[in-house]
Amino acid sequence: MLRPSLRKPDQMRPVSMETAVNKWAEGSCLIKFGGTQVLCTATVEFSQPTWKRMQKKTGGWVSAEYCMLPRANSTRRNHEAMQKDNRAVEISRLIGRSLRSVIDLEALGKHTITIDCDVIQGDGGTRCASVTGGFVALAMATRWLMDNGHITENPIIANIAAVSVGLWQNELILDLDFAEDCEAELDANFVMSEDGRFVEIQATGESHPFTSEQMSEMMQMASVACKKLIDLQNQVLE
Amino acid sequence: MLRPSLRKPDQMRPVSMETAVNKWAEGSCLIKFGGTQVLCTATVEFSQPTWKRMQKKTGGWVSAEYCMLPRANSTRRNHEAMQKDNRAVEISRLIGRSLRSVIDLEALGKHTITIDCDVIQGDGGTRCASVTGGFVALAMATRWLMDNGHITENPIIANIAAVSVGLWQNELILDLDFAEDCEAELDANFVMSEDGRFVEIQATGESHPFTSEQMSEMMQMASVACKKLIDLQNQVLE
Amino acid sequence: MLRPSLRKPDQMRPVSMETAVNKWAEGSCLIKFGGTQVLCTATVEFSQPTWKRMQKKTGGWVSAEYCMLPRANSTRRNHEAMQKDNRAVEISRLIGRSLRSVIDLEALGKHTITIDCDVIQGDGGTRCASVTGGFVALAMATRWLMDNGHITENPIIANIAAVSVGLWQNELILDLDFAEDCEAELDANFVMSEDGRFVEIQATGESHPFTSEQMSEMMQMASVACKKLIDLQNQVLE
């Protein structure tokens, strides 16, 4: 049976990553997963975040801010709604945790890197595109820190990438677009490190619980896709 | 090797659930996982939430609000911090999604049930205790709706319960308390339905990615524990 | 004529105070005035509040935060409403002023004590229960400071307690519950020190002005009740 996008179950949408798209940011990447477009910028600050300085901790910090532009979706969201956007809060935290899992905060020194993921156009999978493109911006920013002599060692431990898997009509499908996401019974997001291990899994079967076996299959499907995304990251970062 | 709490790897803390602890609420449960104490209350409103009425949808709604009392933790959190508590937002959404997965919103009719999970004392696993105790409060509220003739059919499809599994010194351990959580390399939360399937999994290996095999083991360990919690729910609900 | 609760005019509800109910707080007390239950916790910080440090003043500070849990009442109050709760602001200020009236801020040293009064269940008289239970938590926290060698002198000058008096069907009644409060023509709250003098009186005759003589009678009735509450405080603090 054909899925709504007419893709094969394990077929991703066309993916592109364009780097150095912002003249001000220390790292930037415009990533597209089909119709989903996210502008990821990395900002370096030469200090620790306040809470870390207060607690007299060593090392740096990485965090993320995810935001949808007002008309990134089929209906407009006004600025007031954007200010208390619980979903955005949850996704920002996911991106930040994921990126911190592959960075050596001690090697980063007393620097703070903020990754802004601004969704220019949303069409499903924005959090996965944000993690994947956010990593590229982060890697550029750490390279910038090294190139400019602010740190001596590469704090990046490994690449990470993320992809979604869903259950549609009892079949697992990869990288759901918006239309598919609306019809899916299950929505799971996988963040994987380049060694094939997972740093974050979020699986939600709001209308359709899932079994241990299905989880294993999803992890397998996500694993193949993330490897491809990591290859593409390495190409654009060269 | 002994885990910090001296419990066996797959041993939960003592669990208790006390119902009808609030004279005003349509359902209530004070749940304890060891030192963690969460007061769960269910509030019934005789209308749909605004957004659902606006969109002229049928059926009711269930949502949750998770909140820690100011001194639920080792350090006090002031009311201002509580007002933009991103972690609480994320957990509230998790509890709400989980509870909605086992309720037939059509059978609920045009009613809104809000589950407040107020953490009286926190000691690890507060979100899992909230889901488990929140279900009890929800079940009491739906029974109250039936007993008072507001709905005719039980909208509860199945019990759910939740438990955490962590990785500590390369060993999987169940139901982490606060001290263990601070030392753990991996923190995963499992929400399971009574048929043994999962409705939500959140696994975060911030400092320690995990493999597909480890995930399978964790699901197995969580599954046994959730079954016990569901048995206890059924006892107190009788 | 019998008052709604069937109590005698000058009869309080059963009162209980349970201490050390929170494993994290430096002082804590769960106080019950009949169906009213307030969890009072005291938090010690080893610094002055910002405003006092700025003005280079000596001594410490005591303040209070009063908050009702969402379902402490017959109708649920959502978290947004709790954030701009004018009544709670007024009560927090009353509790803080009252507690400061019996503490020697110089003897407290450069410490800040915050008393959180979280109403688990409300049934009338929550502000009076908060003052009375808040004093117990405060006294425990100052003892903790002395026991741990942070201060050398007991900064507590005297006990305080509080009780409400109302006018119902032209008769003065003590310690109104919620049902009585709704029907009362006058609502007055008295905070008394152990020497029998008053530190705060708030009397509001929104629908029924009162005379100087009635005020004298109310002060007399409150005085007897506060003495009993102070006796109970001393028992639980021993």
Add this chain to the structure above:
Amino acid sequence: MLRPSLRKPDQMRPVSMETAVNKWAEGSCLIKFGGTQVLCTATVEFSQPTWKRMQKKTGGWVSAEYCMLPRANSTRRNHEAMQKDNRAVEISRLIGRSLRSVIDLEALGKHTITIDCDVIQGDGGTRCASVTGGFVALAMATRWLMDNGHITENPIIANIAAVSVGLWQNELILDLDFAEDCEAELDANFVMSEDGRFVEIQATGESHPFTSEQMSEMMQMASVACKKLIDLQNQVLE
């Protein structure tokens, strides 16, 4: 012994009330207690407040908003501070309650009157001046409603006025100015109806508890002063 202002213990500052000082408001009064200047305006709306309409209640409503201009005091308060001004919240509620105690909300019909008390210059006793001047603005607005045929019956039941009494060097003094207020051991505010009964008493002995006898004396002193203020109200309202 002479009090700081050189006035006699029971001597008020010069009081003036100027009406019709705002071309837009349905009632207005610029009241001065010595250096304290408060602009009170009454705004009539031809509807009930939302909460009253929702609950399908009859009658109107009166409420008050107290606000200090940024430089009403010796130090400037910025607009941000004005937005979460707990003291202003407490005073607004006091003024509103007091005014409602002398108005027949049924006779007011489905109208809402809002009394804005904007402190142009503060020099002690602003809340008492606000109640006293606010009453004048309210009385003008109800007269305006009658003159324009919106209501047929005067909803004003009685005049009210307010004055402060303090304890300074163990002597009771009337109508404290700012300098006296800073030195006083006790600050009490009395709102009295024209029949000599009280509608609100707030007495705070933060640094100096007071006895039942002192309260009686203060009530007596306040009573004489409020009678004079009510006489003045009647003069300007004629």
Add this chain to the structure above:
Amino acid sequence: MLRPSLRKPDQMRPVSMETAVNKWAEGSCLIKFGGTQVLCTATVEFSQPTWKRMQKKTGGWVSAEYCMLPRANSTRRNHEAMQKDNRAVEISRLIGRSLRSVIDLEALGKHTITIDCDVIQGDGGTRCASVTGGFVALAMATRWLMDNGHITENPIIANIAAVSVGLWQNELILDLDFAEDCEAELDANFVMSEDGRFVEIQATGESHPFTSEQMSEMMQMASVACKKLIDLQNQVLE
């Protein structure tokens, strides 16, 4: 053709400026343009604003806060609306920029002057009255700084004043009142320095674009009026 106010096209309303109207402020002026009344107060702080100190800049700062009292207009605006009042933000910025254009921030030393412009009664032209009266308050505050030996040099470079010009029935008219403003096709505000040059022009032809020639005529008309306002400023400042 007569304009609504029956004034001649280039005729201003009666203008008055009263100084030293606030006992606390370092400078103050109550300015009236006909029915428009604005209380302007200047507050001196003995420090730079935070942002300037952070950037280690030299010199002082001047800023303004414009605010309408709740009943300054025909309809009441509640305090919530006042808190996110976009129009007030825009006007505050205009006043601040204008006043900074005639002050030598280096000569001001490390002082911050805040000009509060509180509209007691609005009747058109409030922003122009605020600039004009705000200058008087500012000049008094700088004189106060010199008189008290905090600075040695007068930082005021020149007087400024402001006036509005509108287009009504195709004729240019000066200093519009509220009724005229509602009917005007064009609303322009001119801030002029005493040397006849402009420091700010804001012209808005929302319903009626204007030509370069009309702009020249408006500048001419404004120029004459501003000169008169500056003469009046000098009289009251002597």
Add this chain to the structure above:
Amino acid sequence: MLRPSLRKPDQMRPVSMETAVNKWAEGSCLIKFGGTQVLCTATVEFSQPTWKRMQKKTGGWVSAEYCMLPRANSTRRNHEAMQKDNRAVEISRLIGRSLRSVIDLEALGKHTITIDCDVIQGDGGTRCASVTGGFVALAMATRWLMDNGHITENPIIANIAAVSVGLWQNELILDLDFAEDCEAELDANFVMSEDGRFVEIQATGESHPFTSEQMSEMMQMASVACKKLIDLQNQVLE
């Protein structure tokens, strides 16, 4: 003398406008003035804004929201700062007023069009680019309304465009980039309709007042540039 960008005084930067860049919006335009990039989207709602419906007015409404992405500038602005961005408020109002000046709100029917101007990258002149690109998005949205039969008449009265003129080293220069803007003595923005008349002028000589003659020259320079922008608008709209 060469200006910092090496352009001639009256030379604009390369301008491009790309339409239909957002799959969800009813009109969209990515406009570039050199390094300045603004994404303008138009959102149609099939209702009047609340305030217009309340006042029972006829016709539709057009408003604008201007927002800079966090890293649109050389330093990052966090989301909190974006929420109370006074400069953005002022610019949003300017764009909205300007666009309303060329639209027949009656012909628009009961529709609300919101123009979001999101600055992807800022390099001077963002408000002028926003007005110019916002007009394109607006024109597309009104065409969409006509093409889909929601309105019958084109509500667009005329094209508008905007450009900045500055004074640098006593010479007038057109279309300042960020580096030039920092050095300029005068910053003026001109919004012009296609008939050569102006709908909005904002001129600010914070450090350098300007004469009537300079204003005339600036209007001339802006006029030529706006005509070119309008030509380009017409090309991309065909």
